[in-house]
Amino acid sequence: xxxxxxxxxxxxxxxxxxxxxxxxxxxxxxxxxxxxxxxxxxxxxxxxxxxxxxxxxxxxxxxxxxxxxxxxxxxxxxxxxxxxxxxxxxxxxxxxxxxxxxxxxxxxxxxxxxxxxxxxxxxxxxxxxxxxxxxxxxxxxxxxxxxxxxxxxxxxxxxxxxxxxxxxxxxxxxxxxxxxxxxxxxxxxxxxxxxxxxxxxxxxxxxxxxxxxxxxxxxxxxxxxxxxxxxxxxxxxxxxxxxxxxxxxxx
Amino acid sequence: xxxxxxxxxxxxxxxxxxxxxxxxxxxxxxxxxxxxxxxxxxxxxxxxxxxxxxxxxxxxxxxxxxxxxxxxxxxxxxxxxxxxxxxxxxxxxxxxxxxxxxxxxxxxxxxxxxxxxxxxxxxxxxxxxxxxxxxxxxxxxxxxxxxxxxxxxxxxxxxxxxxxxxxxxxxxxxxxxxxxxxxxxxxxxxxxxxxxxxxxxxxxxxxxxxxxxxxxxxxxxxxxxxxxxxxxxxxxxxxxxxxxxxxxxxxx
Numbered sequence: 001x002x003x004x005x006x007x008x009x010x011x012x013x014x015x016x017x018x019x020x021x022x023x024x025x026x027x028x029x030x031x032x033x034x035x036x037x038x039x040x041x042x043x044x045x046x047x048x049x050x051x052x053x054x055x056x057x058x059x060x061x062x063x064x065x066x067x068x069x070x071x072x073x074x075x076x077x078x079x080x081x082x083x084x085x086x087x088x089x090x091x092x093x094x095x096x097x098x099x100x101x102x103x104x105x106x107x108x109x110x111x112x113x114x115x116x117x118x119x120x121x122x123x124x125x126x127x128x129x130x131x132x133x134x135x136x137x138x139x140x141x142x143x144x145x146x147x148x149x150x151x152x153x154x155x156x157x158x159x160x161x162x163x164x165x166x167x168x169x170x171x172x173x174x175x176x177x178x179x180x181x182x183x184x185x186x187x188x189x190x191x192x193x194x195x196x197x198x199x200x201x202x203x204x205x206x207x208x209x210x211x212x213x214x215x216x217x218x219x220x221x222x223x224x225x226x227x228x229x230x231x232x233x234x235x236x237x238x239x240x241x242x243x244x245x246x247x248x249x250x251x
Numbered sequence: 252x253x254x255x256x257x258x259x260x261x262x263x264x265x266x267x268x269x270x271x272x273x274x275x276x277x278x279x280x281x282x283x284x285x286x287x288x289x290x291x292x293x294x295x296x297x298x299x300x301x302x303x304x305x306x307x308x309x310x311x312x313x314x315x316x317x318x319x320x321x322x323x324x325x326x327x328x329x330x331x332x333x334x335x336x337x338x339x340x341x342x343x344x345x346x347x348x349x350x351x352x353x354x355x356x357x358x359x360x361x362x363x364x365x366x367x368x369x370x371x372x373x374x375x376x377x378x379x380x381x382x383x384x385x386x387x388x389x390x391x392x393x394x395x396x397x398x399x400x401x402x403x404x405x406x407x408x409x410x411x412x413x414x415x416x417x418x419x420x421x422x423x424x425x426x427x428x429x430x431x432x433x434x435x436x437x438x439x440x441x442x443x444x445x446x447x448x449x450x451x452x453x454x455x456x457x458x459x460x461x462x463x464x465x466x467x468x469x470x471x472x473x474x475x476x477x478x479x480x481x482x483x484x485x486x487x488x489x490x491x492x493x494x495x496x497x498x499x500x501x502x503x
Binding site: 046047049050052057058059060061062063075076077090091092094095096098099100101102184185186187188189190191193196197202203206 | 294295297298299301302306309310313314315316318322324326327328330331380382383384385386387388389390461462463464495496497498502503
């Protein structure tokens with residue numbers, strides 16, 4: 001009886017295909033993708049109601065902006081140089097923005113804690129010490145600039161630039177964009193004033209939030225481009241089903 | 252073929268049951284402790300409820316940041332206001348001598364106060380930032396009578412859960428929960444930066460909610476109604492804002 005069960009378990013393990021991405025990584029990847037796109041669209045809509053950015057605590061149409069975006073506005077009193085006003089979309093944009101922010105934050109917390117405890121970050125994202133030498137980095141950059149298709153082995157692992165880019169996005173850009181978002185909340189900063197004071201003021205937080213958005217959009221564009229370069233169908237299939245073509249030495 | 256071992260089935264079942272009953276308990280507790288906003292229905296309800304509940308748990312008694320006098324904005328911005336009409340113009344010509352604030356609903360002593368009476372009550376000031384949902388802001392010193400003082404004066408009944416406030420502008424009304432109604436920075440303001448509150452900024456009387464976006468700081472306040480049932484007002488969403496597509500709770 002005991003033996004039979006042991007045999008059964010071994011057989012089950014052998015049947016389980018080796019997965020490129022764990023279920024948790026796949027689910028959180030697509031949840032964050034959906035939340036990010038919703039945040040991007042709704043965030044840009046909100047910017048349309050005041051396409052001016054300031055530095056410091058305060059700013060309004062009576063004060064000098066740090067910069068303006070040359071687009072029409074959805075508000076009458078914003079001087080844009082355009083002779084027309086766009087329809088107000090802030091209601092649903094704001095509802096969607098905050099709801100998506102909750103999806104993003106809760107998913108990111110799940111991914112982050114799971115990644116710390118199950119070794120995902122250490123195993124899959126932390127580059128080998130030998131790989132972060134200037135020589136290796138330069139050669140990896142050159143390979144990328146030549147748009148060289150990755151080797152079959154790279155379908156099962158990330159290269160050093162990829163690892164550094166993912167670490168930058170996961171541990172720096174996303175925490176910063178969440179922080180700068182919270183720093184704009186009048187209620188949140190009433191409880192945690194340091195969140196906005198450290199950034200130099202509420203309008204500074206808004207401006208930083210805007211720049212961080214473009215940093216993440218840039219990552220998204222490069223990320224999707226690299227997926228195309230290395231085989232769109234196989235890479236997207238791996239992120240949906242978890243399965244990828246086995247490299248030769250594994251077969 | 253999907254293989255489900257008995258153990259897996261059992262643990263999944265227990266986890267699902269625990270999760271479901273956890274959600275039910277959380278919903279009951281949230282309702283009991285007033286953590287559900289009036290506009291919690293609809294597709295954006297979950298996000299709104301999470302924001303409101305989280306901020307009521309974490310920031311119920313916190314004070315909005317106060318600034319030094321030197322940080323007061325030299326150029327504040329009075330947002331666009333729809334034409335206020337002839338009746339308002341007549342009030343203005345008489346320096347708002349006939350302006351009244353009616354207080355009714357669940358109160359022991361319904362009352363109506365003139366501006367002079369409101370100004371004779373204890374006054375309070377704070378230098379705080381007002382932020383518009385659009386993204387702009389300014390810092391000003393606001394002076395007025397704490398709303399809590401007015402509520403005390405009329406004898407607010409213990410079952411009151413919301414204060415509904417109306418503007419001279421028809422169809423403009425707002426409401427706040429008791430955490431904001433009794434908050435020390437919540438003022439019925441009649442002065443800005445040491446001078447009379449101009450009409451553009453909401454004069455003669457503006458509600459100032461320090462920890463929420465500007466649209467909760469309703470201009471031209473004429474009436475307060477204390478209630479235990481916010482659903483009775485308008486479409487039952489808590490204020491005119493959700494009826495126009497904006498969130499009731501603007502702590503963001």
